[in-house]
Amino acid sequence: MAAAATSMDQLVKQQGDAIRTLKASGAAKEELSAAVAVLNQLKAAVAAGPLVVGAPAAPPAAPAAAAVTEAMVAEQGLAVRKLKSDKASKEDLKAGVDKLLELKAAFAALSVGGGGGGAVAAEGGGGAAAAAAAPAAKDEKTQKVTPWEVEGTDEGIDYDKLIRDFGSASITPSLWGRFEQITGEPAHHWLRRGLFFSHRELDKVLDQYEKGEKFYLYTGRGPSSESLHLGHLIPFTFTRYLQRVFKVPLVIQLTDDEKFLFKKIDLDECHRLAYQNAKDIIACGFEQEKTFIFSDLDYIHYMYPTVCRIQKMVTFNQSRGIFGFDGSSNIGQVSFPAIQACPSFAKVFSIPLGGSLAWGESAAAKKFQCLIPCAIDQDPYFRMTRDVAPRMKLPKPALIHSKFFPALQGSKTKMSASSASSSIYMTDTPKQIKTKINKYAFSGGGQDIDEQRRNGANLDVDVAYQYLTFFMEDDERLAEIGRDYQSGKMMTGQVKAELTETLQKLVKGHQDRKALVTDQTVKDFMEVRKLTY
Numbered sequence: 457m458a459a460a461a462t463s464m465d466q467l468v469k470q471q472g473d474a475i476r477t478l479k480a481s482g483a484a485k486e487e488l489s490a491a492v493a494v495l496n497q498l499k500a501a502v503a504a505g506p507l508v509v510g511a512p513a514a515p516p517a518a519p520a521a522a523a524v525t526e527a528m529v530a531e532q533g534l535a536v537r538k539l540k541s542d543k544a545s546k547e548d549l550k551a552g553v554d555k556l557l558e559l560k561a562a563f564a565a566l567s568v569g570g571g572g573g574g575a576v577a578a579e580g581g582g583g584a585a586a587a588a589a590a591p592a593a594k595d596e597k598t599q600k601v602t603p604w605e606v607e608g609t610d611e612g613i614d615y616d617k618l619i620r621d622f623g624s625a626s627i628t629p630s631l632w633g634r635f636e637q638i639t640g641e642p643a644h645h646w647l648r649r650g651l652f653f654s655h656r657e658l659d660k661v662l663d664q665y666e667k668g669e670k671f672y673l674y675t676g677r678g679p680s681s682e683s684l685h686l687g688h689l690i691p692f693t694f695t696r697y698l699q700r701v702f703k704v705p706l707v708i709q710l711t712d713d714e715k716f717l718f719k720k721i722d723l724d725e726c727h728r729l730a731y732q733n734a735k736d737i738i739a740c741g742f743e744q745e746k747t748f749i750f751s752d753l754d755y756i757h758y759m760y761p762t763v764c765r766i767q768k769m770v771t772f773n774q775s776r777g778i779f780g781f782d783g784s785s786n787i788g789q790v791s792f793p794a795i796q797a798c799p800s801f802a803k804v805f806s807i808p809l810g811g812s813l814a815w816g817e818s819a820a821a822k823k824f825q826c827l828i829p830c831a832i833d834q835d836p837y838f839r840m841t842r843d844v845a846p847r848m849k850l851p852k853p854a855l856i857h858s859k860f861f862p863a864l865q866g867s868k869t870k871m872s873a874s875s876a877s878s879s880i881y882m883t884d885t886p887k888q889i890k891t892k893i894n895k896y897a898f899s900g901g902g903q904d905i906d907e908q909r910r911n912g913a914n915l916d917v918d919v920a921y922q923y924l925t926f927f928m929e930d931d932e933r934l935a936e937i938g939r940d941y942q943s944g945k946m947m948t949g950q951v952k953a954e955l956t957e958t959l960q961k962l963v964k965g966h967q968d969r970k971a972l973v974t975d976q977t978v979k980d981f982m983e984v985r986k987l988t989y
Contacts, residue, residue, distance in 0.1 A: 471495045474773045491773075532556045535782050601833050602780065604718070606860060612917065615653055615832075615859060622835050624654040624857065631655075634662050639701040645929055646694055646858070654832060654857035656842070661827050661854045665702065670989065671825040672809060673698055674799050674853070676709035677737065679729035680719055684736040685879040686959070687861035689966075690926070692740040694858065695829045699746060705809060705989040706747045708737060709799050713752040717788040727753050734978045736882055739970035742981075745988040748808040749981045752795060758806070758984075759798050766794035769844040778836050797841040800826045800853035811986040825851050832857040861926065864896040864919055882967065886960045893920065893952050893959070901941070901948035912944040913951075920948070920955045927958050 475491050536552045544552075599614060600607045608614070619626060632647040646652050661671050675695045677688065699706050710730040716723045730751045737749065752759075772790065775781055781790050798804050802824035806816035815821055828838060835857060842852040863878035880892055900918030902908030915921050915938055928934045937954060940946035 468495065468499055474771065532559050532782070535784060603833055603836060606833055612862075612866075613860060618832055619654050622654075622832065622839070624656050624832075624835070624855070627653055627655055627658070627856070631659060631662075634659075635701070638662060638666060641701040644694060644697045645931065646690075646926070648931075649925055650859075651690075651926060652694060652829070652856055652858045655855060656838070657852065657854040658827070658856050661825055664825060669823075669825070670704050671702075671827050671854075672704055672802060672805075673706040674709070674826050674828050675706070675830060676711060676796070676799075677733055678711045678715050679726060679733040680715045680721060682729065682732055683881045683883040684733065685881045686923075686927075687879070688736075689740065689882070690858050690861050691829050691831065692737055696741050698827070698829065699743060703989065704746070705987045706742065707799055707805055707808065708742075708747065708749045709796070710734065710749065710751045711792075711796060713756075713788075713795065714792055717786060717792055723753075727751060731978055731982075734981065735970055735973045736966075738973045738977060738981055739966055741969070744981055747981060748805065748985075748987060749978075750984075751982070754982070755984070756795075759795065759804050762798040762801055762804050763794045765848060766797050766841075766844055767791060769847055770794065770840060774840070778840055793837055793840060796837045797844070800828065800838065800841045800845075801848070801850050802826065803850070807984050808987050822850060826853040828853050828855045830855065830857065831860055833860070862919060862922055864892060864898065866898040866917065866919060880959060880963070882963055882970070884963060886964070889959050889963060890956045893956050897923075897952060897955070899948045901951075902944075905947065908947055909944040913941045913946075913948065915942055918948075918951070920951045923955050924951070924958065927962055928954075 471491065472495060475495060532552070532555055536549070536556055539549050539552050599609055599617070601613070601618060606613070618624075627647065627650070632643045635641070635643045635647065644652075665671065673695055675691050677684075677692075695706060698704070710733060712723075712726040712730040715721055715729070716726045721729075730753075734749050756763075770793070772781075775790060775793060779793060802809050803816035803821045806813045806821065809824065810816065810818065810821060830838075835855065838853055838855055845852040864880070865878055878896070880889055884892070897919040898917065900914035900916070900921070902911055902913070913921070918941070921938065921941060924934055924937065928937075937946065937951060941948075941951050
């Protein structure tokens with residue numbers, strides 16, 4: 457465990473440096489106390505000494521210390537990948553990999569709680585004890601969900617685990633039942649089917665709404681392609697539903713700056729794509745008098761004071777731990793999370809929500825609640841936002857999380873705009889939709905007709921059926937398809953045909969609505985003006 461011990465000493469030193477930086481910058485007492493607590497946990501882990509195979513297991517390290525170490529593992533992993541992509545020398549690559557292994561060993565030592573298996577596996581030795589420990593480490597199911605990368609296991613994404621890991625709450629039938637009681641409208645079928653499955657303080661938003669206090673909605677899009685795909689429709693379609701039934705205002709952020717900072721796209725092109733994507737968004741059916749769409753590049757002067765305040769409250773160590781930034785991240789990437797966070801606060805929209813610049817400092821602005829519908833991979837941004845909100849004396853944004861819309865190839869990851877074979881775009885022709893479904897949609901059915909009739913289909917992994925759960929609104933027909941397909945009465949080709957017809961109709965309707973959206977319509981939605989609500 458010499459490598460682990462070395463890395464633990466490095467962690468102690470780095471955390472000490474971070475505390476000195478916090479003190480020099482006049483950080484809040486709570487933030488300083490939390491950092492000191494992490495330092496003490498790391499020192500305790502060093503004092504405990506290396507783990508010995510066969511010795512009684514030490515108590516697991518405190519979560520905060522393990523989290524810091526895990527963040528460093530993620531950072532070094534990114535650094536190694538960059539070395540590979542940059543075709544670094546063998547010596548530099550070996551040094552980077554060696555450091556990564558040391559950090560992994562340190563993390564294993566912190567995480568161990570059941571006999572030292574993690575440490576033994578990291579050492580790669582130890583005879584029979586190591587042989588017994590290795591299979592458990594190898595078979596462990598892992599998934600990765602960040603704002604930029606989603607990867608599940610062979611069984612797909614474990615959403616119950618995400619709720620536990622992220623610390624959010626499940627959306628229960630009683631909670632979505634309140635939607636119906638309060639609005640007098642049926643709950644959206646995505647709520648009933650559990651496709652929007654998790655939340656943060658949604659119940660409090662409903663409590664306030666019942667008392668006559670309105671909220672505003674905030675969602676967004678990072679413009680990196682000419683067209684939206686089906687997965688992009690999920691937050692926008694659900695947000696349109698919320699706007700309609702609650703009769704509340706909506707702000708939609710187009711993060712053209714983000715795509716320039718994180719992707720190899722020219723800044724002017726990102727700005728152009730923002731306006732192109734706005735047409736797709738408007739075609740989703742939002743009410744113009746209640747909706748403000750904005751480009752970060754256009755609206756930044758209204759946001760910047762709030763952005764600065766957020767940036768000062770979040771340390772680099774915190775940002776690195778949340779988002780995985782490392783030494784190769786450009787300074788624009790490191791500072792961007794504050795830009796995505798700031799629309800969570802009503803004061804940023806003094807004119808759209810209040811009618812004047814002075815409204816932003818009013819009592820009404822400072823208590824105006826925000827509700828954010830988004831996929832759960834965006835939650836890290838708003839965990840950070842909810843952490844700084846009390847220090848800004850502003851309400852924490854509430855969130856409602858959707859499951860991922862899977863790629864055609866299966867539910868291990870989400871649909872991506874950068875992969876044509878994994879996505880169905882809103883510009884696709886009926887023929888392209890049919891071809892993509894028949895050629896690429898992963899089947900949970902049998903290998904042949906006999907096997908399908910004998911065993912039926914696995915609905916949990918069948919992409920065609922999963923897509924129908926999103927876009928077939930008829931509950932009875934969906935249930936019938938599920939029963940027949942699972943029992944073997946229905947074949948994969950028949951389910952794909954059902955999906956093809958459903959999506960062709962959906963996409964054609966969107967295309968017809970988009971054709972009516974002119975450049976002037978986009979300007980009207982993006983004009984800085986007082987919304988009516």
